[in-house]
Amino acid sequence: MRKMLAGCLCSLLFACAAVAGDGHDHGEEKAAAAPASPAASRLVMESTQFELVGTLEGDGLHLHLDDYASNAPVTDASVELELAGQRIKAEPEADGSYQAALAEPFPEGEYAVMATILAGETSDLLTGDLDVHAAEEMHAEPTATTSPNAGGFLLWLLGLAVVAMALVVFTLRRDRQQRKVQA
Numbered sequence: 001m002r003k004m005l006a007g008c009l010c011s012l013l014f015a016c017a018a019v020a021g022d023g024h025d026h027g028e029e030k031a032a033a034a035p036a037s038p039a040a041s042r043l044v045m046e047s048t049q050f051e052l053v054g055t056l057e058g059d060g061l062h063l064h065l066d067d068y069a070s071n072a073p074v075t076d077a078s079v080e081l082e083l084a085g086q087r088i089k090a091e092p093e094a095d096g097s098y099q100a101a102l103a104e105p106f107p108e109g110e111y112a113v114m115a116t117i118l119a120g121e122t123s124d125l126l127t128g129d130l131d132v133h134a135a136e137e138m139h140a141e142p143t144a145t146t147s148p149n150a151g152g153f154l155l156w157l158l159g160l161a162v163v164a165m166a167l168v169v170f171t172l173r174r175d176r177q178q179r180k181v182q183a
Helices: 002-017 151-182
Strands: 042-046 050-057 060-067 078-083 086-092 098-101 109-119 122-132
Touching (some): 042 109
Antiparallel strands (some): 042 050, 042 122, 050 060, 060 098, 078 086, 086 098, 109 122
């Protein structure tokens, strides 16, 4: 009986210790944690010729234009945006990007954007959407996520309960056998 109890105890201890840790769970994938820094409102537009990526920063859109096939920056283009009824000409920056100054900040919402690109003899028309987030939403604290290993503590508690029950049963049986022997 003691060997069986010791075997159960060892099995239980090793089974509880074998719970996978963070990042080692090979079961169903968990959702990624919220990013540490807030994401700015972004604009992404593509065609067979160009790719235009923009970030809403303060009073303007900071734009990067590149050749779609080679991903090489296009620095000598004319970029004009139509956004929320405004026609905005983007000015080239020293680092090869473009800056489109906005007359006033956009309220929260989603806006259709159309970009006209003229680079040498190549021209293209790109369309996309700009999703403007609220300032509170951008700077919200990340929500607490439960660890995929949160059930590990419950397994330990369950294991301890099983061991306690086994000890009680073992003690009661031993006492009963000693009473029979004495009687």
